[in-house]
Amino acid sequence: MAFTSESVKVFLSVVDGGSFSAAARKLGRVPSAVNMAVSQLEAELDMLLFDRSTRKAIPTAAARALEPQARQVASQLNLLDAHALQLHQGLESRLILAMAPELQTGAWSRPLSTLAKEFPTLEIEVRSASQSEAVRMLHEGSVQLALVFERPGIDERETFLEAGSQLLVAVASPDHPAAAGKNSPLNEEQLVNIRQIIVATGEPTGSDPRVVLSRRVWLSDSYLATLDMVQAGLGWAYLPQPLVQPLIATGVLTEVVFDNMASQMRLWVDIVWVKNRPLGLGASRYLSLMREIVRSGPSRF
Known part of the structure; x- marks a missing residue:
């Protein structure tokens, strides 16, 4: 084999x-050693790589x-070395983050863009799970981080980073029974019998009870x-304010008015491990980047 990691390095250094x-x-060597290495490579390839007719080495x-191709090989070798070092320093092969559907x-x-640059070999997996399921997977060890409300x-086995908040708005289509509350606010007895559509998986209890x-x-x-289901008049739902505000402004949706509480609810979001x-x-790097985002100002989901 003519080209090795060492001969590629010498070849490109001369170029x-x-x-x-x-x-x-x-390279921290004497010129005669570099010249000898190149000459050996040329002999094995049976071709001249550099014109030595002047004091310069002209490719x-x-x-x-x-x-x-030599530069591609060098790049791959550098990536391999970096990956080996990161593994030695504790880089996981895959980072798995579970999150409630409401927080997507x-x-x-x-x-993630910074992680992709700093750890190009790190695989990222994001799993959608109910709040209770995300926490269960966390404790089982199938995910490293859980993003939940x-x-x-407080569970003494856990620690967390407060990552921001999400403003939810209760909305319905204008012709839905829940929308009638604009003129006559809905009370608790009316509310429990009107269909609610919840962003959750498995069971309603998988969502935040509030x-x-x-x-x-x-x-x-x-x-x-x-x-889509809310717009079709199939029920009312709590949905993120940035998603529904343009639809409320154009009359496609309307806020549900309750007689004993506001139609908007702000829930705080934690990253738990x-x-x-x-x-x-x-x-660890993901958490440090999230801390920087939190310090820079309010984070909204």
């Missing part, structure tokens, strides 16, 4: 430096033809599917 002496300085046409928009995705109690107000519930794991399970390099 970039323009002479054996410049390549030697870059031949063959060298220029080989250069692009917002600041949580902003750190703030819970009333969001579930009706006995008659339909479930969806997608904001867009929920929005398990205390006694060390986080990998990717998860």
Whole structure:
């Protein structure tokens, strides 16, 4: 095999430096050693790579033809070295984040572009799960981080980062019974019998209990599917304010008016992980990037 990781490095150093002496300085070697390495490579390839008729080392046409692939090989070797070092430092092969369906928009995705640049070999997986399911997967160890609404109690096995908040608005189509509350606010007895569409998976209890107000519930794991059902007059729902505000402004949707509480609800969002399970390099970096986002100003989901 003519080309090795070492010969590729020497070859490119001479191409970039323009002479054996410049390549030697870059590699920390004497020029005669660089010249010998190149001569050995040329002998194995049976072709001339550099014109030595002057004090400079001028790449031949063959060298220029080989250069692009040599640079690709060097890049891959550098990536391999970096990956090996990151694994040694604790980089996980895959970072898995579970989140409640209600939180699939917002600041949580902003750190991913930085992670992709800093750890190009790190695989990222985002799983949609109900709040209770996301926490269960966290404790089972199948995910490293869970993005959930703030819970009333504290689990001593967990630690968390407050990542922002989400403003939910109760909305219905203008001709839906829930929309009649604009003139006559809905009381609790009326509300429990009007169908509510909840963004959750599995069971309504998988969602934040503050969001579930009706006995008659339909479930969806997608904001867009929920929005379609609300617009079709199939029920009312709590949906993110940025999603529904343009539709309210144009009269496509209307806010549901309650007689004992506001139609808008702000819920705080936490990123949770398990205390006694060390986080990998990717998860730790993700949290540090989220902390920077939180410090820079209010984060909205």
